Amino acid sequence: MTSQAKDAPAARGDLFDPACPTRRLLDRIGTKWTSMAVKVLAEAAPGEVRFAELLRRMPGVSQKMLSVTLRSLVRDGLVARRVEPSVPPGVHYRLTGLGLSLETVLAAVRDWAEEHMAEVDRANERHTGQEAGPEDRPGSATGV
Structure with a gap:
C-alpha cells in the first residue's frame, strides 16, 4: 500500500444503498442502550467505569444486553476495555477519542428528544384517537 493510499480519506457511505455498511453502523449506535452507555462513560471520561457500575447506572438493561452493547462498542473502536x-x-471500560466524538452527536439527539417529547406524545395521542382511514387499514391498496 502506498503512503498516499494510506493517507487518503475514507470513502463516505451511502445510507440509501442497501449494501452500505453505514446502515449497520447506524443500527448499532442508534439504540437506547448505546446512547446510555456512551453517556455514562462520557461522564467518567477520561476515567473508566466498571461493568457493575454501568449496569447499576442504566436502569432496565439486562446483564446480557449490556455485555452485547459493550462488545459491539469495543469492536467498533468506540470503547476501550x-x-x-x-x-x-x-x-473496566472507557470511551476512546472516537467514542467521545460520538457522545457529542448523541447528546444533541438526547437534548432534542427531551425538548420535543411532549410534542411527540401529543402527536401520538392525536393519531391514536383518530379512526384509521381506508389507506391505514391492512390489506388496502395503500395500507401495509
Whole structure:
C-alpha cells in the first residue's frame, strides 16, 4: 500500500444503498442502550467505569444486553476495555477519542428528544384517537 493510499480519506457511505455498511453502523449506535452507555462513560471520561457500575447506572438493561452493547462498542473502536487481573477479574471500560466524538452527536439527539417529547406524545395521542382511514387499514391498496 502506498503512503498516499494510506493517507487518503475514507470513502463516505451511502445510507440509501442497501449494501452500505453505514446502515449497520447506524443500527448499532442508534439504540437506547448505546446512547446510555456512551453517556455514562462520557461522564467518567477520561476515567473508566466498571461493568457493575454501568449496569447499576442504566436502569432496565439486562446483564446480557449490556455485555452485547459493550462488545459491539469495543469492536467498533468506540470503547476501550481493560481487564484487571484479580479474583474475580475487574472489567473496566472507557470511551476512546472516537467514542467521545460520538457522545457529542448523541447528546444533541438526547437534548432534542427531551425538548420535543411532549410534542411527540401529543402527536401520538392525536393519531391514536383518530379512526384509521381506508389507506391505514391492512390489506388496502395503500395500507401495509
